Structures are given as C-alpha cells and as structure tokens.
Amino acid sequence: GAVVxxxxxxxxxxxxxxxxxxxxxxxxxxxxxxxxxxxxKQSLMLMATSNEGSKATYEQGxxxxxxxxxxxxxxxxxxxxxxxxPEDSSFYICSARALFGQGTFFGQGxxxxxx
Amino acid sequence: xxxxxxxxxxxxxxxxxPVELRCNYSSxxxxxxxxxxQYPNQGLQLLLKYLSGSTLVKGINGFExxxxxxxxxxxxxxxxxxxxxxxxxxxxxxxxxxxxxxNLIFGKGTKLSVKP
Numbered sequence: 001g002a003v004v005x006x007x008x009x010x011x012x013x014x015x016x017x018x019x020x021x022x023x024x025x026x027x028x029x030x031x032x033x034x035x036x037x038x039x040x041k042q043s044l045m046l047m048a049t050s051n052e053g054s055k056a057t058y059e060q061g062x063x064x065x066x067x068x069x070x071x072x073x074x075x076x077x078x079x080x081x082x083x084x085x086p087e088d089s090s091f092y093i094c095s096a097r098a099l100f101g102q103g104t105f106f107g108q109g110x111x112x113x114x115x
Numbered sequence: 116x117x118x119x120x121x122x123x124x125x126x127x128x129x130x131x132x133p134v135e136l137r138c139n140y141s142s143x144x145x146x147x148x149x150x151x152x153q154y155p156n157q158g159l160q161l162l163l164k165y166l167s168g169s170t171l172v173k174g175i176n177g178f179e180x181x182x183x184x185x186x187x188x189x190x191x192x193x194x195x196x197x198x199x200x201x202x203x204x205x206x207x208x209x210x211x212x213x214x215x216x217x218n219l220i221f222g223k224g225t226k227l228s229v230k231p
Binding site: 046049091104109 | 151160207
C-alpha cells in the first residue's frame with residue numbers, strides 16, 4: 001500500500017534554532033500535501049496546503065514566515081519551523097493526496113520539543 | 116501500540132439514505148477518538164470527537180458517532196445523506212496520556228459516495 005514517510009519522528013531543538021521536517025511519498029506521486037499540527041489532547045489543526053511547484057496556502061492565523069513550506073517535487077514536501085520557541089512544541093503530521101485518486105495517506109508524525 | 120481499522124474502504128449510498136461508517140480501534144490505554152472529513156482537494160476537517168462523558172457524540176453536518184468501549188468501536192452515522200457529503204472520512208485515535216503530545220493514529224479512510 002501507499003506509504004508516506006515523515007522524518008524525523010522526534011526532534012528536540014534549542015530555542016532560536018530552525019528545524020526541518022520532511023514528508024515523502026514513497027511509492028506514489030502526490031500533487032498536494034497537507035501539514036497539520038496537534039496540540040496535546042486536541043484534534044488536528046490544518047496549517048497549510050502544499051501544491052507541487054507553487055506556493056503553499058496557509059490557514060488563517062498560521063505565520064507563513066515562521067512555518068516555511070517547500071514542495072519541490074511530486075514526492076517531497078518540507079516544513080521548516082524557523083526560530084523555534086517552546087510554544088512551537090507540538091506534534092506535526094503531514095498527509096499526501098495521491099495524484100491518481102488512490103486516496104490520502106498520512107505520515108507517522110513528528111514530535112517537536114523546543115527547549 | 117494503538118491501531119485503527121476502518122472496515123470499508125468505499126461506501127456508495129443513495130441520497131437521503133442512512134449511512135454508517137465503521138471504525139474499530141485497539142489500545143491498551145484510554146483513548147480519545149476522532150472523525151475527520153476530507154472533501155476533494157481540501158485538508159481535513161474535524162467532524163466530531165469523543166474525549167469523555169456521553170458515549171453518543173454529535174458533530175457537524177448532522178453526523179454522530181457512538182463510542183462503544185466493549186466493542187472498541189466508534190462508528191459514524193448519519194440518518195440521511197446529501198450529495199455534498201461525498202468525501203473521504205478518517206477515524207483517528209489518540210492516547211492523550213499525561214505528558215504526551217497526543218499523537219494521532221489514523222485509519223486508512225472510507226470514501227463515501229452519495230448518488231442521486
């Protein structure tokens with residue numbers, strides 16, 4: 001079945017540094033990838049929609065200069081949390097919509113802790 | 116470890132008919148349960164969630180789900196569907212344990228197709 005690999009699964013970084021999270025579709029092409037954030041004990045919040053070769057569309061209230069999204073190919077999207085602060089600590093998860101309508105598949109998620 | 120099984124990958128149904136999308140989960144700890152909907156070319160939207168309390172949870176767009184602990188199920192229902200309900204539906208579980216970031220485990224999704 002279709003697999004979405006998200007890397008790293010866990011990361012701890014110092015306040016003020018930047019962290020890059022990769023979302024890769026391993027055996028299918030995805031024109032659209034979605035990035036979500038989940039706060040403890042809460043549901044997912046859509047952060048942005050990423051389309052290959054174009055700028056990401058950010059949801060209201062999400063700072064695009066802080067959460068940089070790049071979707072350079074049909075199999076890879078990256079989310080960079082710039083100048084991370086402790087309040088950015090969260091669980092980030094991506095999903096990829098297959099090009100030929102096979103469905104949407106989720107990565108394993110990345111647990112970010114900013115200290 | 117937790118897992119979520121959505122028993123039907125596709126569910127075709129006629130407009131105004133009732134529908135049930137099935138979700139079973141396995142977990143050794145208490146869980147929070149969620150149903151999300153994804154319309155074509157859009158991100159996920161939360162339909163409803165079960166955290167605690169009443170086992171019958173009502174969500175948006177006329178959907179409801181019932182948490183059945185003995186059967187480890189959280190099936191989603193709607194008494195009368197509309198064409199606009201055509202979408203993919205995801206069931207998810209979170210352990211929400213103290214100190215956890217509450218990472219979600221998703222089912223593989225069920226495509227609901229409502230026909231006129």
